[in-house]
Amino acid sequence: MFRLTAKQLILLKTVFHLVGLLPLVLLVFSVMAGRAGGDPVQYIIHFTGIGALNALVATLLISPVAKAFKLGFLMQTRRLVGLYVFAYASLHIAAFFSLDLLFAWELLLSEVVKRPYILVGAVAYLIVTALAITSFKALMRKMGRRWQTLHNGVYLVALLAPIHFYWSVKSEIIEPSLYLLGLSLLLLWRLPNWHKKRQTRPVDIITKEPRV
Structure with missing residues (x-):
């Protein structure tokens, strides 16, 4: 299996950071240049939401791609990419709350109750937040099997x-x-490996890099 040196791994992670951050730079320039469509607020909310979805797809693709093409070094980027899911999702929530609801907490609560899609998104965000918080090695060791x-x-x-x-x-x-179709197929692709992992040692799925 192909391996990278420490310097090459840092370079690879730098490239991943650029891929994650460049869309945000383009978003800022689009808004400032007046190229965010007729409703810039909805453009920003949609853009950051798509960013979170794309990062989620990338995160779930890393493991099967690494195994299929024997690119083990990719496994060391899963935590980085997984944290971009949290970053984009946080920006998505922040844009909705600040730009659309204008920081009205009571309106946010009523929107969650009235609109099922917001409740579904809130549940997904809470899970992603928990994964990001517990992505550190110390917490993984402390939580044991509960972490998995x-x-x-x-x-x-x-x-x-x-x-x-x-x-x-x-x-x-x-x-x-x-x-919806793509992520469903991706989950089906990973299903056999998931069952196999349940019978072996704990490994990370979204934010933890593999043990050495």
Whole structure:
């Protein structure tokens, strides 16, 4: 299996950071240049939500791609990519709360109750937040087997996130349908490995790098 030196791994992670951050730079320039469409607020909310979905897809792809093509070094990037899921999801929530609801907490609570897609998205975000908080090695060791149970929640996020997207749109359902189909197929692809992992040592699914 192909391996990278420490310097090469740092370079690879730098490239991943650039891939994760460049869309945000483009978003800022688009908004400042007036190229965010007729409703910049919805453009920002949609953009960050898509970013979270793309990062989620990338995270779930790393393990099967690494095994299929014997690129073991990719496994050391899963925590980094997984944290971008949390980063984009946080920006998505922050944009909705600040730009759309104008920091009205009482309105946020009523929206969660009235609109099922917001509740689904909130549940997915809480799970992603828990995965990000517990991505540190010290917490993993402290939690023991409970850590693995918690991090299996990424599979639930992979279903809830595209459902949230699908329910949030009123007419253009092609894009959310593609995400829902793609993530469902990706979960089916990973299913045999998931069953196998349950019978072996704990490993990370979204944010933890593999043990050495």
